[in-house]
Amino acid sequence: MDPTCAEVTVGSRTGRAVLAAAILGSSLALLDSTVVNVALHRIGEDLDASLEQLQWVSNGYLLSLASLTLLGGSLGDRFGRRRIFMVGVVGFALTSVACGLAPTAPVLILARIAQGVSAALLVPGSLAMIQGTFAPADRSRAIGTWSGLGGVATAVGPFLGGWLVQAVSWRWVFLINLPVAVVTLVVARRVPETRDPAAVPGFDSIGAVLGALGLGGITYALIQWTAEPGVAAASLGVGLVSGVAFVINERRRPHPMLPPALFASRQFSAANAMTLLTYAALGGVLFFLVLQLQTVAGLGPLEAGLATLPITVMMLLLAGRGGALAGRIGPRLPMTVGPLLCAVGTLLLSRVDEDLHYWTDVAVPLTVFGLGLAALVAPLTAAVLAAAPDHHAGVASGVNNAVARAGSLLAVAALPLMVGLTGADYQRPEVFDAGYRSAMLWCAALLVGGGLLSWLLIRNPDSDRPTWVIEGTAGD
Known part of the structure; x- marks a missing residue:
């Protein structure tokens, strides 16, 4: 099917299959980027891991996912989005088994890196299947549904992870992916194939390697700076040089993995810059909060997961309505107010300590945080895709x-380094508590920066152009 002549509607049987496959597949990857946070404390105890190793359990996955997502999107455009998506789902299932059976921390880290490679194939494919399959009139509504329910999957991660860790074992945080992957593959068989008709054979392997080296070098340097300063400095150099080489390579190649022309759109560039700041803060908040609740406040994994439930509730009830509102007033205001609300919630979360009062210290702040997240997720996704052909x-x-x-x-x-945490500090309440408070302040600053950036650079569609409308998502 040529994506330029897509005619599938949201209410059709095929449309429901496309949405179901896309939501299930992306939820696999999104869940595993958050659900593991709740399990980190138990993983550290069971595998005798240091804080640096726990960082790599989280970051090994994020590193390969971030480094290769561009390649995954490019491969889908060229060789078929459904095909690459399904390859990613199969790989994700197999690597989830490897994670669940890992006997040591280094083995778990390697399995997580491999899991991120698979996620890099299925994540961009999930949204590209929607964009390439649905008729233009139904596309924004489909994106809104995908965005809202995908946001719920991200938010439910800590709750699900906490229950699995406490009721069974941290290993089931990974093994639970198997049945979901099987259902996803069954549904995906009903999805029509789409690809970019102008795509050329082959792919930008040099760009993929340079991108991975750039992110990997910088990440390794930040995590190991205190333990191995000499090696970390060399790694930082490799990362920076590789990053510069990546930009040069993409500008010179006739068919780059990342077309520089995309960034000629100020809307596209600004939305992605806002994404960087906002999701940096989101990752930091979730990483530190669930450790703080267990290390300092003394909660178990299930209690720590349940504590984050307000985010899930807000996303479930309001993500769709937030998208519909943004469809009427444009993306600029929601993408400004959303991060600022998240910043307020983050500042309130900084009060979490050993004398925990759940409703005032956690429930109210996370409700405010979830409200901001529900306001910004759907408009952000739609703004990015609307700015690209x-x-x-x-x-x-x-x-x-x-x-x-x-x-x-x-x-x-970076945050553990910036706030002075290392080694086994996640098991020392008095040390981790001080670092947690500083980390929350940094996260709030990032969110404020994201909100200001949106206000200054994001623009609503011109009145003489068709506006994108997001409706019919979770909670409507």
């Missing part, structure tokens, strides 16, 4: 997903 749907989706994961990746790598 349809035939680059996979790449545009890949860029935005890569930026989001890179933001979380760099935040989880």
Whole structure:
């Protein structure tokens, strides 16, 4: 099917299959970027891991996901979005088994890196299937449904992870992916194939390697700076040089993995810059909060997961309505107010300590945080895709997903260094508590920056152009 002549509607049987496959597949990857946070404390105890190793359990996944998402989107555009999506789902299932059976921390880290590679194939494909399959009139509504329910999947991660860790084992945080992957593959068989008709054979392997080296070098340097300063400095140099080489390579190649022309759109560039700041803060908040609740407040994994339930509730009830409102007034205001509300919630979360009062210290702040998240998620996704041509749907989706994961990746790598945490500090309440408070302030600052950036650079569609409308998502 040529994506330029897509005619599938949301209410059709095929449309429901496309949405179901896309939501299930992306939820696999999104859940595993958050659900593991609740399990980190138990993983550390069971595998005798250091804080640096726990960072890599989280960041190994985010690193390969962020580094290769662009490649995954490009491969989908060229070789078939459904095909690459299904390959990613199969790989994700197999690597989830490897994670669940890992006997040591280093083995778990390697399995998580491999899991991120698979996620890099399925995440951009999920959204590109929607963009390439649905008729233009139904496309924004479908994106809104995908965005709202995908946001719920992200938010439900800590709750699900906490229950699995406490009721069974941290290993089931990974093994639970198997049945979901099987259902996703069954549904995906009913999805029509789409690709970019102008795509050329082959792919930008040099760009993929340079992108991975750039992010990997910088991440390794941030995590190991205290333990191995000499090696970390060399790694930082490799990362920076590779990053510069990546930009040069993409500008010179006739068919780059990341078309520089996409960034000629100020809307596209601004939305991705806002994504970087906002998701860096989101990754930092979730990483530190669930450890603070267990290490300092003394909660178990299930209690820590349940504590984050207000985010899930807000996303479930309001993500669709937030998207519908943004469809009427444009993306600028929601993308400004949303991060600012998240910043307020983050500042309130900084009060969490050993003398925990759940409703005032956690429930209210996370409700405010979830309200902001519900306001910004759907408008952000739609603004990014609306700023890119349809035939680059996979790449545009890949860029935005890569930026989001890179933001979380760099935040989880940098924040412990910035607030003075290392080694086994996650098991020392008095030390971790002080670092947690500083980390929350940094996250709030990132969110304020994201809100200001949106206000200054994001623009609503011109009145003489068709506006994108997001409706019919979860909670409507």
